Amino acid sequence: MINICKANPIHVQGIAKVCSEGYQSTYGETHSKEYIERIISEFYNTERILDEVTKSSRYWGGYFVAVENDNVVGAGGGGMINETAGEIFVLYLDPNRRNEGIGTNLLEAITKQQKEEFNASEQWVSVHKGNEMGIPFYEARGFIFQQEQNGYGNVEGEEYVSLRYCRSI
Numbered sequence: 001m002i003n004i005c006k007a008n009p010i011h012v013q014g015i016a017k018v019c020s021e022g023y024q025s026t027y028g029e030t031h032s033k034e035y036i037e038r039i040i041s042e043f044y045n046t047e048r049i050l051d052e053v054t055k056s057s058r059y060w061g062g063y064f065v066a067v068e069n070d071n072v073v074g075a076g077g078g079g080m081i082n083e084t085a086g087e088i089f090v091l092y093l094d095p096n097r098r099n100e101g102i103g104t105n106l107l108e109a110i111t112k113q114q115k116e117e118f119n120a121s122e123q124w125v126s127v128h129k130g131n132e133m134g135i136p137f138y139e140a141r142g143f144i145f146q147q148e149q150n151g152y153g154n155v156e157g158e159e160y161v162s163l164r165y166c167r168s169i
């Protein structure tokens with residue numbers, strides 16, 4: 001059985017693993033090795049994740065995890081970006097566990113938090129252009145494409161593009 005709960009320090013290693021492996025398997029073919037390694041080492045290191053599971057505010061609601069037999073099989077989290085809009089900042093699964101509904105369950109937990117605790121009425125997400133796993137998922141959940149923007153974390157010479165999606169919640 002898979003349980004969705006708010007993460008705590010015992011989940012830090014598992015979050016780092018699913019996010020790093022999920023990121024690698026999602027972007028391995030569209031992004032350079034340097035880009036992927038830079039993002040993984042910046043965001044999905046255990047020190048940062050420990051800090052992020054122990055802190056929670058309106059701007060970062062903490063990680064939620066999907067746990068099966070003490071193993072983290074998915075992780076995600078978000079926060080508010082203005083008075084009424086929430087955003088999904090991160091959502092990754094164990095690459096072997098896609099299409100079982102786990103991503104939907106995590107998205108629902110984050111959405112419930114944003115609506116009930118922070119009064120969100122809309123929700124945003126940024127997805128890399130070309131992410132053929134993330135985009136169909138968000139579209140299936142009612143997100144609508146809004147605009148393109150420069151990819152987060154581009155350094156000189158990189159021109160990755162992000163797509164901004166939004167839905168009412």
Ligand SMILES: CC(C)(COP(=O)(O)OP(=O)(O)OC[C@H]1O[C@@H](n2cnc3c(N)ncnc32)[C@H](O)[C@@H]1OP(=O)(O)O)[C@@H](O)C(=O)NCCC(=O)NCCS
Nearest residue numbers: 026091092093098099100101102103104133134136137140
């Ligand atoms: C995106 C992700 C979190 C979704 O989680 P998941 O558990 O695989 O998704 P679910 O099983 O809950 O739901 C899949 C939904 O997306 C739809 N979907 C998935 N792939 C699709 C495709 N190629 N075409 C059309 N629809 C697709 C399914 O139809 C399903 O909707 P339905 O239940 O209405 O049929 C997960 O696949 C993942 O980690 N992907 C890689 C990382 C990523 O891209 N993260 C997002 C970046 S922020």
